[in-house]
Amino acid sequence: MVNKKRIKDIVNIINTKKISSQEMLIRELKLLGYNVAQSTVSRDLKGIRIIKKRNMEGEEFFVLDNNVVEERKTISLDKFISKSRESIISVRNAGNIIVIKTYPGEAQGVAAVLDQMNFSEVLGTVAGDDTIICILENLKSSEKLINMIKNF
Template sequence: MNKHQRLKIIRDIISSGKISSQQELQVELEKKGVNVTQSTISRDIASLNLIKVRDSDRQEYYAIKSSYLSDPQYGIQKIKSKFKESVLSFDRANNIIVLKTNPGEAQGIAAVIDGVNFVEVLGTVAGDDTIICIVKNNEKAEKLIKLFNTFS
């Protein structure tokens, strides 16, 4: 079996269920007759651009980033949901917005902000519980703050 075929099988597995670890993915692959090492799975995850997301029960699982965030309406709904669940506060200093989150939530929220592709946002940097969101200019930052206020 070549890499392309294996990646297709992994996409199918990820799309059809909640796989929360590389070990679970390896077990599912073995059920389909595909025997690979953990390091191969790790490279395949990177190649497929898989991300870890949380469901409403706060359980993490793998998702395909492009399908997870490509629908703009879904992305806006997801960010609204994430804000209500996880963002504790946010404030602006000129063209920089700083968001404070629950511990461990910042990177997931930053990924959603990046995935929604707000035209105002140049990029995000996330730690454990803090996100720095760099915006094109002060006016666009103010506009984004107003939008974020509608989410919380």
């Protein structure tokens, strides 16, 4: 049985740390409370299409296959559009900061989907119950994102 939380945690570990072996990944998973066998990790990596890449220094480590990243961006954009239509009340900017107002209880879900989209211009998001603060690189980036959100 596939553990969705474990899969999400594996992707997060791969995206945030240089993991060069399944044993290293198993150690990281143990720190999160998972007790998994190497065969399980191997199946998980294959299932979510994690591959090994070599960097300029010759080090090998796991990364998410670029083709999967593009597929997930498309899925995330569709998800964001759907979630935005249902949840967002207003969008305003203050320079490179966007304030998104949502219905109560919806801000964290919208922010999570926005984070999954991996817009390079988005430096970070902070969500409360009904408000999201989204920090962007510059004014141009914030205007671009606002226009995108308003055109849903």
